[in-house]
Amino acid sequence: MRPPRNPLPPLRALLLAALAALAGWGSAATAQAGAPSDLDALQLADRTPAPAAAPARDWQGHVEAAAGQARRATWAGGGTLGSQRLSLALQLDTALAPGWRFVAANRLDLDWPAQPGKEKHALHTLQEAYASGQIDAAQTLDLGRVRAHFGVATGYNPTDVFRGGSLRSQASADPNSLKRNRQGAVMLRSRHLSEAGALTWLVSPRLSADSQPSDAPFSLDTGASNARHRALLAWSPNLGGAWTERLNVQTLLLAQEGQAPQAGLNLSALLGEATTAFAEWTGGHSRSQLAQALGTPQETHFHPRLSSGFTWTSSRRLSVTLEIAHNRAAPTATAWQALQTGAGLGSPLAYTLYRQWVSNAQELTTRRLWAVYASWPDAWAQHLDLSAMLRVNPDDHSRLHWLELRQHGERFDVALQWQHTSGTPLSDLGAAARSGVWQLSLRRWF
């Protein structure tokens, strides 16, 4: 439709303008007695100070103090256990020369008592330290300890091939916290971006003769992060057309010392205004997890791993993720029960070795795991965020519940966490040394 050909006569326009102004400015006030009007909002905006210049610095970090209480498992002595923690995290991203920068992140945790499974109270983690070069507009090169992350699922990421040996310090069961606190692996990584897609290749050498995690407070822990030679190729094609906005695909090929090549696939899709779906899969020949953990010879078989699900977000910003994971290399429910009871290959030592192997590899303990994750920013009040997690192992019916309320300000966060596990004492999720965990933490950003 076109605008009118003849503008309003000036007098009439003036009269209408006055009426419109009255209607416009007064509408809110007449509709809601005492409610602020548009004029009030504009006056408020008038008083908004000019933006301050953003701090020009290349580092950031936080310090966090936490105290809590837990119920100690009967096999660990029983009773209640108080705990305190002080953590310091620092990140640096600074220019070295034109086109080159240095990226580093580290974390120091002081725990009383020491974290479960650890002997030392202090644990320093060099999470990453690498030089990054922008070779040209389309190619980058990274050399050093890098946190290379792959995968699109929330909790279990079978394509995240560098998750093994990355958990040096565990401050929370929250999968996002685990990803933030992990240590990287030493590698040479290159990315090449083009209209056709993105190609990533990397090589990560074995750096330690002793491929075991170290508890030494200031160890570089290369025995955990670089326990074997690895090489990875990842290709993310640009699908073009309408698919570009709806589907993201990444294919991976991993070669590692002592194992047949593994293939991987990451898919993430937009299903509508409020829903995204994801699936990640790996497959290749390998021994079973139990044989790898116990170091027993075994014929290799093709073992697929899959993690898939979707995330739905409500109009009030509550996001719920349902994730179903499956791992054919893990023991069946029957084999898992045998391991727990000492039948067959099972023994207390075998059980312990297997649990340690699974924990270090961040693998599923048994073939299946179901999980629900929820996130609700500004849940009941502004700046009050709610996060929750429920994990269920359908093979032994054990469960893990986790809940966090976090009130955040510009510089400070206060968080209350609760964690509860259920199941038999040797079950996947019920075997935790500490249960009924409460933790209150205060974090200061700087």
Place this chain on the structure above:
Amino acid sequence: MNSSSCILTTHRRTVLRGLAALPVLPLATAASSASAAPSAQALLAASDAVRNPDFPFGLTNTLTEYRNGQQTDSLTLAIVAKADPERGPFRSLVRFVAPARDAGKLMLYAGRDLWFFDPASQASIRLSPQQRLLGQASNGDVVTVNLSREHRAEWVAEEQITDGERRPRRCHKLRLQATVDEASYPLIELWVDAATNQPLKARYLAASGQLLKTAYFRRWQRQLGQERPTETVIIDGLDPGWVTVMRYSDWVQREVPDAWLQREYLPQFKP
């Protein structure tokens, strides 16, 4: 649980290629001339061109949020935007500058392809359009938005309104109906200055007609070659005491390589 839960943010998009070919400059005077009268869609395109440069650019968006007259939040974002020659919409890369807890986090907007990247975990997460990470501001409020690409405009009336600076302005009132799924709002009432094509005020409505927000575009300054609004005041439709002030500064024309505007580049992005 989602690492993006702790965030806020913004968004808006930009301009038409070949806009100069449209008869937009003399629109106001053309309104009185039957032969040169522009279409409502051309008016909308012209107002888009006023708000958004038609070349890659960067700016800083500082959001200040008020509840009942009290400041409750603030957020600073560095935004780079570039028109997508194939898909039409602007693609934007948003980096959180402040507060400290969010500094360094990134969001990529490419139509409905939305990604969040947290450098602390090195993980990028696909978001749905409803999974907005800001408070009152929607994605469409923050990133560069080309309304004329996403809406069909209908001329409603010529009205005199009081603009964001409390001055009377003669305007074309346009009614915009969304024509694409990724439109941030299904229905918009937009007041465009009859003399300059400057967008002065907008009312964003739900499909039901319920008022969601009112926005005033103001503090006009010469930026990147022409007069542009350097502030948007957003007033909530249900709670008029909920006000967000978005100030734009540090405008700069800059190269934005296509390589930056894809998920795989997010871990490498360093402005």
